[in-house]
Amino acid sequence: MPVSKPLVSIIVPVYNAERYLRHCVDSILGQSYRNLQILLIDDGATDASGDMCDEYAAHDSRVTVIHKHNGGIASAQNAGLDAATGDCIAFCDNDDIMHNNNVEHLLMALQKTHADMAKGRWNQIGVSELPVTIESASQAQSLGALTLIDDPLNAYQSVFCKTLRILGGAKTEARYFNEANWCRLYRRELWDGLRFKEGHYAQDIRMAGPLYARTKRVVDVNEVLYYWLQEPDSVTHSQRTPAFWHDNVTAAAENFEFTLSHGVVPYRNYFGLTASVRDEKLGLRESSRQQIHASQTNNDDYDKVRLLVARLSHRDRLKCRTLAIIRRGENKIYDQLIHAMQ
Structure with missing residues (x-):
């Protein structure tokens, strides 16, 4: 990252998300770190999602909308990666909420440690918790403790049972991360030559090995920076x-x-x-x-x-x-x- 205020590209695949999309995009627009490229990828939505994306683009120059035929989340993520011009890359699901300090704190962690990827913690929330979550996500907080992980592929494969993470304490918990792409901040070069395999449900599992194998160092931020909306019918x-x-x-x-x-x-x-x-x-x-x-x-x-x-x-x-x-x-x-x- 050659500049002190690098551009961060945030990729949001959007499909029939009119019910929750505003909560998601508003949380991105409200980030304490302002130098953003926000890529809303309308993956052939059949509801009002596409129009909502265009509305955001008309009111904030940081927002770019890409309308495309429906091809699934991997196709939408790839379209975002192809269009991203930032020094760093982040992803957000179209019904989730980013904490106000998400980008700022993950970027600080990257710059302090020279890691390739920064990851934060997340909470799972139900629909009824949205109002209190939105309020909580807007409150500024201090940068959490940082933990370096020098063997990301091994950590990904070996640390995944919650029971053992609890027994192992804070250091073990810090080594946990799954194949989800959200609540991460990546140096752009990690994605050079990497694209999701399209036409599959488990595109993130397929990507985990190649991505973490080329990742030399991950930094964990002990701080809740993302809220994952749980819907049983998803x-x-x-x-x-x-x-x-x-x-x-x-x-x-x-x-x-x-x-x-x-x-x-x-x-x-x-x-x-x-x-x-x-x-x-x-x-x-x-x-x-x-x-x-x-x-x-x-x-x-x-x-x-x-x-x-x-x-x-x-x-x-x-x-x-x-x-x-x-x-x-x-x-x-x-x-x-x-x-x-x-």
Whole structure:
């Protein structure tokens, strides 16, 4: 970053988000750091979202709107990356809220530590919590404690069970990050030559390995800087089809192989592989419209998982299974909490 006030490009994929879009964009426009390029990518929305984007662009020169045919979130993210001119890149989902200090504090962390990526903490919120969240997100706060992570790919793969993060304390929690792109600030060059694979549900899982492998250093900011809106009927929480599970198996398999090739044990992807192929089988059994093709796909996925797991040492396989058991228990509790959110 050659200047003290670098331009930060914020990419917001927008699709049928008229209900919450204003909360999201207003939180970006209200950032304490002002040198922003705000890219609203209208991914063929069929509601008023596209018009709302144009309205924002007409009133703030920092906002650029790109209207495109619907191609999915990966396509929208790629369009944003292609149009971004900032020294740093950030992403925000179209129904989430960024804390007022999000960009400022993540940028300060990058500049202080010379890291490649800065990440903050986030809270999950229900729709009923939006008013108090908007108020809280507008309140200035001090920069949180910084923790450096010099092995991002290993941290991503090994630190993912909430139970063990609690037992491990603050240093372990700081090493946790998932494949989500929001509540991050990236140096632009990290994305050179990298684009999301389009036409898939799990585009972020596919990107995690290649992105974190080229990331030399991550800095964690111990501060809530993002609010993730939970809706039980969203794609993340309700999309449960054979195609969805198969895509998750395939994405985890790609990342599993990639991670192994870099000498890192893919603990997280082991869980993703085994959980998705199991869910795929259970879903097909419960479906009254089960198809032969889908069943064969599940058999192929099972064989793929078996062959990949066989590449692990007995010791690593045992640790993978142990972490997967812990994570499955946590996910049952997590799903109940999400569906109980109002």
